[in-house]
Amino acid sequence: MTVSESAKIAKKASVLLASCTTEEKNDALKEIAIELAKRKEDIINANKIDLKRSLEEGVAEPLLKRLNFDEKKLKETIDGIYALISLEDPVGKTLLARQLDEGLELYKVSCPIGVIGVIFESRPDALVQISTLCLKSGNSVLLKGGYEARNTNGILAEIIAKATREKDIPEGWIHLLETRTDVNEMLKLDEYVDLIIPRGSNEFVRYIMDNSRIPVLGHAGGICHCYIHEDADLNMAIRIVADSKTQYVAVCNAVETLLVHENIAEAFLPVLKHELDKRGVVIIGCDKTRKFITAMEASEEDWKTEYLDLKLSVKVVKSISEAVDHINMYGSHHTDSIVAKSKEAASFFMNMVDSANVFWNCSTRFSDGYRYGFGAEVGISTTKIHARGPVGLDGMVIYKYKLIGSGHIVDDYASKRKSFSHVDLVKKSPV
Amino acid sequence: MTVSESAKIAKKASVLLASCTTEEKNDALKEIAIELAKRKEDIINANKIDLKRSLEEGVAEPLLKRLNFDEKKLKETIDGIYALISLEDPVGKTLLARQLDEGLELYKVSCPIGVIGVIFESRPDALVQISTLCLKSGNSVLLKGGYEARNTNGILAEIIAKATREKDIPEGWIHLLETRTDVNEMLKLDEYVDLIIPRGSNEFVRYIMDNSRIPVLGHAGGICHCYIHEDADLNMAIRIVADSKTQYVAVCNAVETLLVHENIAEAFLPVLKHELDKRGVVIIGCDKTRKFITAMEASEEDWKTEYLDLKLSVKVVKSISEAVDHINMYGSHHTDSIVAKSKEAASFFMNMVDSANVFWNCSTRFSDGYRYGFGAEVGISTTKIHARGPVGLDGMVIYKYKLIGSGHIVDDYASKRKSFSHVDLVKKSPV
Numbered sequence: 001m002t003v004s005e006s007a008k009i010a011k012k013a014s015v016l017l018a019s020c021t022t023e024e025k026n027d028a029l030k031e032i033a034i035e036l037a038k039r040k041e042d043i044i045n046a047n048k049i050d051l052k053r054s055l056e057e058g059v060a061e062p063l064l065k066r067l068n069f070d071e072k073k074l075k076e077t078i079d080g081i082y083a084l085i086s087l088e089d090p091v092g093k094t095l096l097a098r099q100l101d102e103g104l105e106l107y108k109v110s111c112p113i114g115v116i117g118v119i120f121e122s123r124p125d126a127l128v129q130i131s132t133l134c135l136k137s138g139n140s141v142l143l144k145g146g147y148e149a150r151n152t153n154g155i156l157a158e159i160i161a162k163a164t165r166e167k168d169i170p171e172g173w174i175h176l177l178e179t180r181t182d183v184n185e186m187l188k189l190d191e192y193v194d195l196i197i198p199r200g201s202n203e204f205v206r207y208i209m210d211n212s213r214i215p216v217l218g219h220a221g222g223i224c225h226c227y228i229h230e231d232a233d234l235n236m237a238i239r240i241v242a243d244s245k246t247q248y249v250a251v252c253n254a255v256e257t258l259l260v261h262e263n264i265a266e267a268f269l270p271v272l273k274h275e276l277d278k279r280g281v282v283i284i285g286c287d288k289t290r291k292f293i294t295a296m297e298a299s300e301e302d303w304k305t306e307y308l309d310l311k312l313s314v315k316v317v318k319s320i321s322e323a324v325d326h327i328n329m330y331g332s333h334h335t336d337s338i339v340a341k342s343k344e345a346a347s348f349f350m351n352m353v354d355s356a357n358v359f360w361n362c363s364t365r366f367s368d369g370y371r372y373g374f375g376a377e378v379g380i381s382t383t384k385i386h387a388r389g390p391v392g393l394d395g396m397v398i399y400k401y402k403l404i405g406s407g408h409i410v411d412d413y414a415s416k417r418k419s420f421s422h423v424d425l426v427k428k429s430p431v
Numbered sequence: 432m433t434v435s436e437s438a439k440i441a442k443k444a445s446v447l448l449a450s451c452t453t454e455e456k457n458d459a460l461k462e463i464a465i466e467l468a469k470r471k472e473d474i475i476n477a478n479k480i481d482l483k484r485s486l487e488e489g490v491a492e493p494l495l496k497r498l499n500f501d502e503k504k505l506k507e508t509i510d511g512i513y514a515l516i517s518l519e520d521p522v523g524k525t526l527l528a529r530q531l532d533e534g535l536e537l538y539k540v541s542c543p544i545g546v547i548g549v550i551f552e553s554r555p556d557a558l559v560q561i562s563t564l565c566l567k568s569g570n571s572v573l574l575k576g577g578y579e580a581r582n583t584n585g586i587l588a589e590i591i592a593k594a595t596r597e598k599d600i601p602e603g604w605i606h607l608l609e610t611r612t613d614v615n616e617m618l619k620l621d622e623y624v625d626l627i628i629p630r631g632s633n634e635f636v637r638y639i640m641d642n643s644r645i646p647v648l649g650h651a652g653g654i655c656h657c658y659i660h661e662d663a664d665l666n667m668a669i670r671i672v673a674d675s676k677t678q679y680v681a682v683c684n685a686v687e688t689l690l691v692h693e694n695i696a697e698a699f700l701p702v703l704k705h706e707l708d709k710r711g712v713v714i715i716g717c718d719k720t721r722k723f724i725t726a727m728e729a730s731e732e733d734w735k736t737e738y739l740d741l742k743l744s745v746k747v748v749k750s751i752s753e754a755v756d757h758i759n760m761y762g763s764h765h766t767d768s769i770v771a772k773s774k775e776a777a778s779f780f781m782n783m784v785d786s787a788n789v790f791w792n793c794s795t796r797f798s799d800g801y802r803y804g805f806g807a808e809v810g811i812s813t814t815k816i817h818a819r820g821p822v823g824l825d826g827m828v829i830y831k832y833k834l835i836g837s838g839h840i841v842d843d844y845a846s847k848r849k850s851f852s853h854v855d856l857v858k859k860s861p862v
Binding site: 014015016018019098100104106108111113114194195209210213215217233236239240242243244247248324328343346347348350351352354355356357358359360361362363365366367371372373383384385386387388389390398399400401402403404405406407408409410411413414420422430431 | 445446447449450529531535537539542544545625626640641644646648664667670671673674675678679755759774777778779781782783785786787788789790791792793794796797798802803804814815816817818819820821829830831832833834835836837838839840841842844845851853861862
């Protein structure tokens with residue numbers, strides 16, 4: 001089957017899937033969980049083939065680790081499905097109910113987006129997580145996983161398709177794409193695909209954004225900042241910077257640039273350096289920074305670089321305004337944190353910094369769907385429309401307006417024979 | 432100033448504008464209303480120049496009518512500003528408040544999108560309406576109006592910029608672009624412009640969508656349908672079809688294709704023809720239609736055509752499913768209406784038709800921000816993400832997550848020393 005044929009089938013299925021009840025979707029999710037448990041041996045064996053081949057091909061250690069899908073990972077994945085079942089259905093919520101006139105009622109009701117194309121990295125558990133999120137939110141999905149995980153992904157997709165088919169979920173709601181060429185094909189199918197969610201390297205996400213008319217939800221970079229205000233509790237600042245940088249370095253919400261108010265630079269930077277040295281972090285500093293501590297010299301390029309490594313660029317700033325300007329200019333609009341005592345400073349920072357996540361006195365590493373209590377996350381978005389920040393089920397739906405009359409025509413209102421009442425109602429759409 | 436310079440200034444202003452209070456914005460809106468009234472003579476004189484030149488250039492009558500900006504239009508426009516002042520501020524709403532752990536609170540707060548580029552047709556009142564909507568929702572705006580209205584647009588933009596400057600709204604939040612070349616320039620500025628809203632012909636909107644990486648909110652077509660179910664009240668059906676087709680033919684929410692269930696075609700179509708003949712509507716029918724009434728022969732192309740004229744294509748269908756399939760295949764996902772007695776049929780139709788506005792027993796012409804009670808409308812969207820259907824103030828904002836801690840770090844949770852509580856709160860963000 002060509003990608004275009006798959007997408008067309010997925011589109012047809014999405015219309016039917018939009019009408020599935022919460023019970024039907026949850027039943028199917030449960031069936032997936034049961035079948036995954038039953039087919040444990042097959043899954044682990046398929047994964048062993050992927051691991052063996054990747055090892056032989058000299059695939060790097062971190063990637064091998066992510067590729068690994070053992071009994072423990074499978075159990076966590078299955079637990080995730082049961083957690084998803086317990087979450088509220090995002091579809092069919094009445095977001096607005098309004099009487100326009102007697103007998104003429106308007107309802108704004110949440111509904112699935114349609115067909116979502118997801119391109120994800122090497123972790124096979126992502127396939128299960130993403131496809132079950134799509135199912136719960138009533139969306140068809142075209143999936144493209146890492147090439148090195150192809151055996152594992154193949155069997156997982158087969159199990160999911162079979163389990164949902166048996167529970168009367170419309171056939172064709174899930175398709176697994178095989179190659180990069182398939183992805184390029186998908187990017188052209190704006191007639192069938194409503195949204196693309198790419199997860200991967202910055203270059204890859206940018207490539208997707210540049211090569212499709214289809215809206216893209218995601219983040220191309222994670223240049224996150226901590227700003228230490230002049231009145232900050234310096235011990236707190238050290239803790240927060242250390243956690244933001246080193247709790248997990250290879251992720252998008254790790255801090256990359258530290259901004260320090262000049263009035264506390266002398267007191268703060270040597271203590272910070274002592275702490276970061278212990279953690280093996282290399283500091284790359286501006287000229288002012290290097291007056292107070294030993295550091296590599298920062299260039300303009302450093303402010304634009306997402307290290308994803310034990311490296312931190314540091315800049316001394318004259319004011320909170322300079323910090324905000326720096327963040328808005330060089331940042332990724334992802335996550336930025338201020339450490340400050342003053343509520344005014346925090347308010348200024350949080351309102352002026354144009355990022356999806358703005359924090360006060362806590363680590364940048366908190367920007368995550370699980371930590372926010374969303375239960376499940378399809379990714380983090382830095383786009384300015386639709387869904388921003390960690391995206392859970394609520395970010396995977398849109399709405400439609402349902403208007404119910406009894407023969408109402410516009411001419412009656414245009415000619416002033418009737419007029420609108422516009423009274424908000426507390427009720428759900430009856431259809 | 433180049434378009435790029437204007438956009439950069441608009442971006443800077445947007446950060447400050449995001450922090451303006453409701454009172455500051457409403458004060459500025461009031462000042463705009465006052466100044467527009469004061470400068471009445473200047474505005475009308477500028478408009479006379481545009482009208483005279485356009486008349487000499489042989490501009491078509493409907494366009495001249497839209498270009499006209501007389502005392503009555505100015506009064507309506509000013510009334511619109513006062514109505515906008517009375518609407519709730521969409522910015523700063525707390526959409527979610529959640530305790531993640533003791534002393535660690537998450538707030539999802541609505542905020543402006545940033546810089547919006549709006550390209551609109553010849554009506555100068557649109558300039559005032561759009562720019563005041565942007566101001567109220569805290570967004571900077573780059574405006575491009577019709578070339579034939581350039582004198583009127585120039586003075587209106589000047590008055591608005593001056594009035595808001597005097598009320599301390601950040602300078603540079605509004606810019607008027609001059610030429611089509613400027614628009615092409617703007618389409619490239621995805622670094623500064625967050626959203627494009629094009630209002631104009633289908634070809635034009637499609638051109639914009641095809642030529643920018645910036646998200647586009649709008650609709651490229653308005654192929655709307657009425658479907659008459661077999662159990663419909665036929666008198667009601669006649670009224671609704673006639674209103675949907677003829678109440679105002681040149682608009683996107685007028686019906687273009689009528690679908691009729693075969694079981695009632697014989698009874699319905701002759702009565703319909705009688706009514707549409709009176710109203711001067713030409714019927715273009717499928718083979719089955721032409722068994723019951725005289726009509727021009729419909730081709731495949733007719734189902735894809737937005738006539739915007741006194742023309743209606745008619746197709747007899749075997750079932751409600753065929754009607755839904757036809758609409759999802761040929762429609763614009765804009766507005767589609769079913770006339771039926773059965774609640775089951777209505778529910779099936781409204782859930783299966785993948786359109787922004789799905790109606791039961793009322794005219795397609797109701798899909799409009801004013802009729803929905805939104806107070807003001809920036810346009811109608813058929814996109815599947817962000818805002819769909821008539822877009823009012825609520826569609827012109829996004830949100831950011833504000834997280835407030837007191838030194839919280841992720842390592843405490845990763846190492847299980849602490850755990851998340853995830854308790855929803857009923858309170859507003861304190862900053």
